[in-house]
Amino acid sequence: MSNATIQNKINDTFLRRALKNFAAAYPVARAKAFEGVDFEALRSRIAQNKQIALQQMPDLIARFTASAERTGAKVHFCRRPEDARAVMLEIIRSKGADFLVKSKAMTSEEIDLNHYLEANGVRCLETDLGEWIIQLAGERPSHMVMPAIHKNKEDVAELFSKATGSDCPPDIPFLVQKARETLRSGFLEGQVGMSGANVAMADSGALAIITNEGNGRLVTTLPRTHIALIGVEKIVPSMTEALDVIEVLPKNATGQKLTSYVSFIKGSTGGDGHELHIVLLDNGRMDLAANPDFGQALQCVKCGACANVCPIYEIVGGHVFGHIYVGGIGLVLTPFFHGMDKAEEILKLCIGCRKCNEVCAAKIDIEGLIVDLRDKIRKPFGQTFMFGTMMKNRTLFHTTLRAAYLAQKPLQGDGGRIRHLPLMFDALAAGKSLPPIAEKPYRDLVQEKRFSSQKERVLFYSGCLADFVYPELCMDTAESLERLGYEVVFPKKQSCCGIPARYSGEMDVARDMARINLDVLLEQEADYVVTICPTCSISLKHDFPKLLAKESDYHAKAEKLAAKVFNYSELVARKIDFDSAQPTDGSLSGVEGRTIITYHDSCHLKRGCGVFEEPRTVLTGLVGAQIREMTDCDKCCGFGGSYSLKYPEIAREVLLNKIENIKATGTTTVAVDCPGCRMQIEGGLEAVGANLRVEHTASLVAQSLRRG
Amino acid sequence: MCDRFRLAAEAVGAVIKHFSCIGEARDYLMGIAGGGAVSCSTLPTHLRDALAIDASGTAVPADAVLCISRAEAGIAATGSLLIDLKGPEGRAATALAPIHAVFLDPTTIVPTLYDLGERLNRMLTSGDQAYFSLTTGPSRTADIERVLTIGVHGPIELHILMIEGCCHE
Numbered sequence: 001m002s003n004a005t006i007q008n009k010i011n012d013t014f015l016r017r018a019l020k021n022f023a024a025a026y027p028v029a030r031a032k033a034f035e036g037v038d039f040e041a042l043r044s045r046i047a048q049n050k051q052i053a054l055q056q057m058p059d060l061i062a063r064f065t066a067s068a069e070r071t072g073a074k075v076h077f078c079r080r081p082e083d084a085r086a087v088m089l090e091i092i093r094s095k096g097a098d099f100l101v102k103s104k105a106m107t108s109e110e111i112d113l114n115h116y117l118e119a120n121g122v123r124c125l126e127t128d129l130g131e132w133i134i135q136l137a138g139e140r141p142s143h144m145v146m147p148a149i150h151k152n153k154e155d156v157a158e159l160f161s162k163a164t165g166s167d168c169p170p171d172i173p174f175l176v177q178k179a180r181e182t183l184r185s186g187f188l189e190g191q192v193g194m195s196g197a198n199v200a201m202a203d204s205g206a207l208a209i210i211t212n213e214g215n216g217r218l219v220t221t222l223p224r225t226h227i228a229l230i231g232v233e234k235i236v237p238s239m240t241e242a243l244d245v246i247e248v249l250p251k252n253a254t255g256q257k258l259t260s261y262v263s264f265i266k267g268s269t270g271g272d273g274h275e276l277h278i279v280l281l282d283n284g285r286m287d288l289a290a291n292p293d294f295g296q297a298l299q300c301v302k303c304g305a306c307a308n309v310c311p312i313y314e315i316v317g318g319h320v321f322g323h324i325y326v327g328g329i330g331l332v333l334t335p336f337f338h339g340m341d342k343a344e345e346i347l348k349l350c351i352g353c354r355k356c357n358e359v360c361a362a363k364i365d366i367e368g369l370i371v372d373l374r375d376k377i378r379k380p381f382g383q384t385f386m387f388g389t390m391m392k393n394r395t396l397f398h399t400t401l402r403a404a405y406l407a408q409k410p411l412q413g414d415g416g417r418i419r420h421l422p423l424m425f426d427a428l429a430a431g432k433s434l435p436p437i438a439e440k441p442y443r444d445l446v447q448e449k450r451f452s453s454q455k456e457r458v459l460f461y462s463g464c465l466a467d468f469v470y471p472e473l474c475m476d477t478a479e480s481l482e483r484l485g486y487e488v489v490f491p492k493k494q495s496c497c498g499i500p501a502r503y504s505g506e507m508d509v510a511r512d513m514a515r516i517n518l519d520v521l522l523e524q525e526a527d528y529v530v531t532i533c534p535t536c537s538i539s540l541k542h543d544f545p546k547l548l549a550k551e552s553d554y555h556a557k558a559e560k561l562a563a564k565v566f567n568y569s570e571l572v573a574r575k576i577d578f579d580s581a582q583p584t585d586g587s588l589s590g591v592e593g594r595t596i597i598t599y600h601d602s603c604h605l606k607r608g609c610g611v612f613e614e615p616r617t618v619l620t621g622l623v624g625a626q627i628r629e630m631t632d633c634d635k636c637c638g639f640g641g642s643y644s645l646k647y648p649e650i651a652r653e654v655l656l657n658k659i660e661n662i663k664a665t666g667t668t669t670v671a672v673d674c675p676g677c678r679m680q681i682e683g684g685l686e687a688v689g690a691n692l693r694v695e696h697t698a699s700l701v702a703q704s705l706r707r708g
Numbered sequence: 709m710c711d712r713f714r715l716a717a718e719a720v721g722a723v724i725k726h727f728s729c730i731g732e733a734r735d736y737l738m739g740i741a742g743g744g745a746v747s748c749s750t751l752p753t754h755l756r757d758a759l760a761i762d763a764s765g766t767a768v769p770a771d772a773v774l775c776i777s778r779a780e781a782g783i784a785a786t787g788s789l790l791i792d793l794k795g796p797e798g799r800a801a802t803a804l805a806p807i808h809a810v811f812l813d814p815t816t817i818v819p820t821l822y823d824l825g826e827r828l829n830r831m832l833t834s835g836d837q838a839y840f841s842l843t844t845g846p847s848r849t850a851d852i853e854r855v856l857t858i859g860v861h862g863p864i865e866l867h868i869l870m871i872e873g874c875c876h877e
Contacts, residue, residue: 022854036785071836129860130851148851156852176849176857183861187804188770204832214847214862217803221796239829247821257716258786258821258844260862263793264828267837270796 007649009316014152016315020657022149023314029255030305030359042248047363049241050299053233054289060202060235061280067205071267073276077232081111084281088113088227089120091277092192095225097122101190103209103216104128106144106302107229107281108196109324110337125186127215129179136163142318143326144304145253150317183215193219197230198301199245200278203238206266207278210249212259220265227277228265232285233298245301248361253303284336297332297369299362306330306356306366311636312349315653321349328356328366335373344377349647351640351654352503354607374505387506391513394495398441401468405437412436417686431652432683435469442467442474446490451524455487458571459526459564461517461540463533464496466675473675476702477532477568483705484575486528493520497539498547500642507547514544518557529564530571532698534605534674535641541565541609567605568698569673573614576621594626597700598665600658600681601634602674615673615697623697623704625671630661639680655684663690670694709784710814710870717787720845721858722866730758733811733869737776740807740867744773747805750791750798751776755811769797775805775863780840781824782817782868788844789868790824792831799839808846808863814870 009015053060065075078084092100100122102108114124114135126135130147134140136159141147148156157170160178168178195216197207207228209216220226236242250256268276289295307313307327318326323334323342331350335343347370356366390397411418418434442462451457458481462474478488498513517540521529531537544558599616606612612634619625638644638654658681662670670685670692672678682694714724727733737746737759747769748761755778769775777798779789789810793799802808818824821842832838847862858864 018853025854127861128851129849133851146851146854149854151852153853172852172855173857175852176860180860184804187861201832204829206832206838212848213860214803215860217793217799217841218861221799221803239825239832243822243825243828254850257720258783258788258842260720260844260846260848262788262842262844264832264838264840266832266839269794269799269837269839274796 003649006316006320006647009320010649010653012150015150015317018149018152019314019317022308026255026308030251033251033255033257037247037251042244043361043363046244046248046301046361047299049236049244050362051296053236053241054295054298057232057235057286057289060237061232063202064200064205064235065280067202068267068278069205071205071276073205073267073278075278075280077280077282079282081281081283084111084229084279084283085113085116087279088194088229089117089122091225091227092117092122095191097191097225099123099125099190100192100194101125101127101186101219101223102131102194103196103211103219104131104147105194105196105229106141106325107231108194109141110231110283111281113229125183125190127183127186127219128213129176132179132183133159136160140319140324141326143307144302144330146304150319187215187218187222190219190223192225192227193221193223194227194229195220197228197234198249199242200230200235201238201242202235204266206264208242208246209261209263209265210246210259211261211263212256214261217261217263220263221270224270224273225275225277226268226270227279229279229281232280232282233289233300249301249303252305252359252361288336293372294332294336294369296364297329297336299364300329300333301361303361305359305361309355309359311353311355311638311654311657312351312650314657315650316349320346322346328370329360329364332366332369332373335376340376343373347373347377349650351636351638351643351651353603353636353640355603355635358607371503374503375507377505379505383504383506387501387504387509391496391498391501392509392516394493394516397496398443401437401441401464405439408436431655432680432687434683435679437468438471440471442471443490443492445471445475446478448492449489451487451489451526453487455485456528457524457526458486458488459521459524459529460488460490461494461497461521461529461531461536462490463531463536463675465679466532469679470675470696473532473696473699476696476699477530480572480698480702480705481530483702484572489524489526491520491523495520497536498543499535499539502539502543502547503641510543511547514539514547514558515554518544518554518561521561522557526564528566528571529561530566530568532568532673532675532696534567534602534609534611535676537565537567538604538608567609567611567614567673569615569618570609570611572622572701573617576617594624595669596628596667597625597669597671598628598630598662598667599633599671600630600637600662600677602672602677603634603636605673606634611673615671618697618701619671623700625669625700628665628667630665632657632661637677637680637684639676641676644680651680655680659684659688659690662692668692671697671700673697709817709819712784712819713782713787713814713817715787716785717845717868720787721848722787722845722868724868724870726870728871730755730871733871734759736869737774737809740809740865741774745771746774746776747772747798747801748776749801750793750795751778769801769804772801772805774807774809775801776809776811777802778811779868780816781827782812782814783819783821783824783842784817785820786844788821788842790828791841791843793839793841794837802841802843803862806859806863807865807867808843809867809869810843811869811871814872
């Protein structure tokens with residue numbers, strides 16, 4: 001993705017406002033739509049049923065085909081996009097027709113149907129309002145459910161004026177009425193109608209179409225021939241599974257309890273001479289369904305929620321964040337539907353915050369699939385040296401970091417912080433200042449020792465960033481854990497957790513790092529392995545067992561380590577004596593003498609480790625602070641590890657949103673549980689001249705315990 | 709249940725009216741039609757008779773101002789109507805006419821979509837062909853600047869006429 005294209009979207013003030021407003025409105029509407037519905041139970045059921053369906057895909061296709069043909073419909077199975085296009089052209093030609101009137105179908109966009117038909121003399125008319133706007137503009141949808149979200153009313157007025165030959169003012173009700181009037185003749189004159197379908201049922205051969213505008217009913221009713229173009233993954237066994245899709249889709253897509261129209265269509269009901277053709281599109285789906293690593297991507301019901309909550313989509317929109325299918329799942333499906341060459345660049349755009357996983361209607365591990373797909377992309381020049389040679393060699397890596405302490409000297413400004421970097425690295429400091437690499441990393445400040453007491457034993461795994469940039473945070477961690485009664489040991493041979501390599505698709509290096517750290521961290525018998533970086537936690541706890549699944553000895557070690565890994569707040573929360581820690585409680589608000597702070601949830605702590613209550617418990621119960629929550633407290637800060645190096649211009653915008661929400665709380669302290677978030681947020685606050693301090697929970701605990 | 713249905717249907721822009729007999733409903737319908745053409749080809753004969761609209765008075769779908777249908781059932785959670793649309797002419801009218809009025813027997817309202825599951829399944833598995841719809845409020849779009857606008861291709865108004873026993877002949 002070129003930086004100019006990205007910058008272009010960032011500078012598009014209408015797009016930015018539209019997406020920002022949507023990002024704010026969507027969670028509210030969604031929550032209201034799901035009132036009284038157990039979302040977790042619903043999506044678990046969908047995931048399970050879809051999994052089963054994917055395993056039985058050839059059988060389901062055969063059953064659906066037989067049922068649909070019993071109703072009199074003709075079913076065409078098409079392996080490749082060109083097959084589907086040719087079949088549809090043939091159907092249209094066999095009717096002596098040259099005018100296709102269409103309702104919305106992403107499958108049509110997927111196979112670029114309109115261009116092909118138009119080139120073969122068939123006029124195509126999109127009747128979904130958003131799709132019509134896109135068709136008139138000659139663009140592609142920037143959202144799966146709201147295709148024209150990037151267009152403002154002025155754009156639409158201009159397009160409609162040109163299309164209708166009459167002057168259209170930028171007035172939305174007027175424009176909608178204009179579309180109604182203009183497209184009406186298309187419904188009445190269209191010789192062939194085309195729709196997609198949201199779900200197809202194998203037992204009855206019926207389709208269900210979920211729409212809002214009423215055009216779906218018209219294109220399936222008025223023309224004498226109806227073609228439904230459907231991806232084979234939409235087939236479910238029966239109404240039982242279909243109901244769950246119908247229940248979840250409108251709520252998750254647009255925050256509607258149900259759309260205006262859910263149409264069930266079985267066979268042709270158009271009277272004499274009316275035909276129903278069902279074109280089943282494979283285009284890689286059969287192979288994907290059988291793929292053990294990525295098959296779950298086909299559980300997708302195409303609600304678009306992954307885009308709705310994505311902090312990167314919110315900044316750049318779907319023309320950057322996706323190909324034909326946009327949002328998180330778009331990144332995953334693109335290599336399978338359109339080829340890896342179309343996917344390479346967009347796969348790098350995910351920041352890894354996992355917001356999409358939290359809302360996915362089919363419980364797909366979207367972020368995990370994106371990371372795994374990066375293994376398959378071509379690696380940039382230099383990356384292989386960086387990860388393959390340097391990171392794997394701990395001494396070389398740490399020597400390089402030490403050398404960086406000297407190299408950065410000329411760049412440091414007041415207070416030692418770095419505000420500009422030379423040449424191409426300068427973008428890294430855009431919108432924020434950077435902390436310097438410490439003169440002495442934590443590993444040089446601490447004595448190597450072995451466990452010697454009867455206390456509970458903690459192995460401290462600091463992570464590189466804290467070690468080399470925030471050694472005082474590491475000291476605070478060790479000191480506070482000791483004050484809380486633990487014996488703490490820092491094994492000096494610990495090395496990078498391997499996440500930067502894994503996120504860059506260097507899986508072999510990530511595996512090496514996993515083995516190295518497993519040997520170091522299991523060398524002494526500890527009760528807990530404590531991290532102060534949730535990204536390291538994820539790596540140690542979840543990624544190591546996954547990466548080493550095929551190596552029985554190391555996999556056993558990885559499982560053993562995983563059981564001992566705790567985030568700092570997770571462990572410390574256990575030490576809170578609620579009877580004595582809460583005397584000032586009752587009503588936390590406005591308690592005399594309590595420091596008011598706000599708390600930023602790190603993506604990897606909340607959605608990677610499921611930890612979000614514990615830090616708050618520690619901050620109120622142990623530190624004695626009062627928390628004033630910010631808007632979107634669990635939304636990404638824009639750091640994303642090496643992401644802010646790859647896409648500094650996007651990371652900066654994500655950060656600005658965070659800074660705005662922090663400032664609005666009026667507090668003077670931001671607590672975080674991640675050194676990366678700390679670096680990002682304190683740099684952003686400093687750059688805008690906001691006088692707030694950012695502290696890791698471990699430092700706040702240490703300060704509080706020191707005060708006694 | 710009836711109140712929950714009303715709240716949900718009104719929240720999506722439907723108009724709900726209660727009538728004690730077909731005669732009252734007839735006056736209301738003639739009022740909203742405002743003298744325009746009426747299509748009621750999906751309406752069961754006994755309701756058509758009771759409304760005193762004979763077949764010759766039924767407009768072609770594209771010309772109708774008002775389309776009158778009957779719901780098989782309602783869903784309280786979403787304010788939705790289950791309408792059988794197997795006949796192509798009546799189906800076209802439900803989407804083409806700017807006003808859609810639907811009779812609903814309040815005793816047929818069920819709590820959620822799932823409570824209709826068995827019935828929907830029966831409608832699909834019996835008979836060779838079927839076309840039916842869950843209709844929730846009037847036609848809508850938010851495709852321009854996400855501004856909710858009622859009435860794009862389908863009806864601009866949806867009136868739900870509640871009469872107990874109106875499903876029975």
